[in-house]
Amino acid sequence: MSRRVTIADVAAAAGVSLMTVSRVVNNNGPVSETTRQRVLEVIAELGYRPSELARGLVTRRTRTLGVVVPDVSNPFFAGILRGVEQVAYAQNHNVFLCNTEESPERELTVLQSLEDKHVDGLILCSSRMEDEQLAKVLEGFDAVVLINRFLHGSRVATVLVDDQAGGRHVVEHLLRGGRRRIGFLDGPLSSQSGRLRKAGHRAALADAGLSYEDVPAIDCAPSVSGGLEGARRLLRQHPDIEALVCYNDLVAVGALQACFSLGRKVPSDVAITGFDDIELAALVHPPLTTCRVPRYEIGLRAARLLMQQIHADDEDVEDLVVQPELIVRASAP
Amino acid sequence: MSRRVTIADVAAAAGVSLMTVSRVVNNNGPVSETTRQRVLEVIAELGYRPSELARGLVTRRTRTLGVVVPDVSNPFFAGILRGVEQVAYAQNHNVFLCNTEESPERELTVLQSLEDKHVDGLILCSSRMEDEQLAKVLEGFDAVVLINRFLHGSRVATVLVDDQAGGRHVVEHLLRGGRRRIGFLDGPLSSQSGRLRKAGHRAALADAGLSYEDVPAIDCAPSVSGGLEGARRLLRQHPDIEALVCYNDLVAVGALQACFSLGRKVPSDVAITGFDDIELAALVHPPLTTCRVPRYEIGLRAARLLMQQIHADDEDVEDLVVQPELIVRASAP
């Protein structure tokens, strides 16, 4: 790479001062039409492009966002990231991506490095840090949006999924289909989403005059094998189950495999529902009825919220709750 | 955000010059042990962190990489990205992610913006740009690694998948299993990977004394529906087919569905193979025999190659060919 063309080169070649070039480039301040044309010509000729580094140092705007996720190769976060990058691109910003790999130490490290790089804003997904430490680190940023993480006692914009409504949709759908004896594969106890979805299940049952007390329910790992084992146990303990509500699509795929190995037909013997609507959900046999969490849209809206904060003068902070959508397929028609 | 602590604040508080602080921070140049300790104390007390922006401007190193992919939400690219970020993190670099959404114009735009941001190196996946234009744009970067794209007549480091070997593995495996009458769902004609895999198929058949001429083969879209349609047509035209070799796992899933709807048992009537080993491959029924493309590892190795270039003085450029691995599952035992 030969030396980059600088604003000084352009100024010299066009026979004007640095500021005149700067004014043309940034399109602010008055410049006569003839001068502007001459400068633009020289710029095109030399292929001048302003250094964002130097610019950022003086303007304190880097046109740069940070996105921190546990793991990009998780389709959920990849979808969010794509949404964020879409908005960033449309507004001439670039996106730093950082994986935390679920480690709070790494999370802290990457947040600091993003601060050192002077990002204009930060989108932090599913933070695993303690409230107090998180609040402190976030002070280093001008604009922040949290996704899937509520920070108590702090005015930070937040985007959340309405898991409770999603849980309710799923159960109501099964009840409408005439299934009364419903079993639950609840996923890991530690999951906040799981607890919220469970609350939604309970509410739907209560509305239908059913109690949650004697309902067959079991925790399981949020994976295919977790669903397989869990469903086997549940179906053996409660052979009268007509439907299985699963924590997410992976668990539901496991449940599907369990039904297959136990000779239970899906959906005629047992209906199955998942959650998230990952690609896989539509591709297994039978395809899964599930609750779609609009990950791309979450990314879009979080990024828009962030850009709003970046450009706004006031400190007002908006929150957002995204509604999941019931997707009916053959596993629970 | 209150004003950041600068090196001047530290220098003043410690009663030394800026350079002494700089020397302590960067651990270069001689500093007496007592001074070093005092400076370190002040740094810790004030919470000073050097501005990467200012540093980058003068050192011409931003500790920043760019990764350009068609679409992060494609698991293949997400896996690569994760590998790259892993290496970057380990070496204190940050990663700019850019999606091109398959648009050459957008690709050009993001490449320019990465140049403007002074990235130390670039990893470009599956570039859709013309050779000539690409070569020109890449001149703006000190270090470049291309993934899944060969650039003729230019010395650019490249990481490629050995698709031909992969294609060969798959067919050889089927032949070993005694299947002689093999059908091919070749994917889109435009795919370079597809052509290479096809060459591998042909070589394996030739080695077994079989000609490729009268072999049932058909192009199809690289998707589930493409595979479904293609397999239906192929199986109807050639009812004696014992195995289907599919362009990728999605096509294979479609083929699986086609066999199911035609009442052909997999693998007893028809064996099926995919390519890529996406998550889905292990989760359908029966699970797919496929060829694993190690996307995470590709990311790792591309990033290491890039870091090597960044730190090396010479202009030497290494290439890399990654071997796909045959994964045998129930769809073609």
Added chain:
DNA sequence: TAGAATACTGTTAGCGCTAACACACCGATT
């Protein structure tokens, strides 16, 4: 026609940092 407003351009300073050099001080060498 004086004075003010406007349009255009230039100069200066500085964002936060480090490279390069300058300098003072020490003990060791000739």
Added chain:
DNA sequence: AATCGGTGTGTTAGCGCTAACAGTATTCTA
């Protein structure tokens, strides 16, 4: 005693850019 080389520190300049102010020349107002 003069010279050398090392060690620790400071000073200066400048990376590439823009904010803020300072001119000019021109036009407008009363």
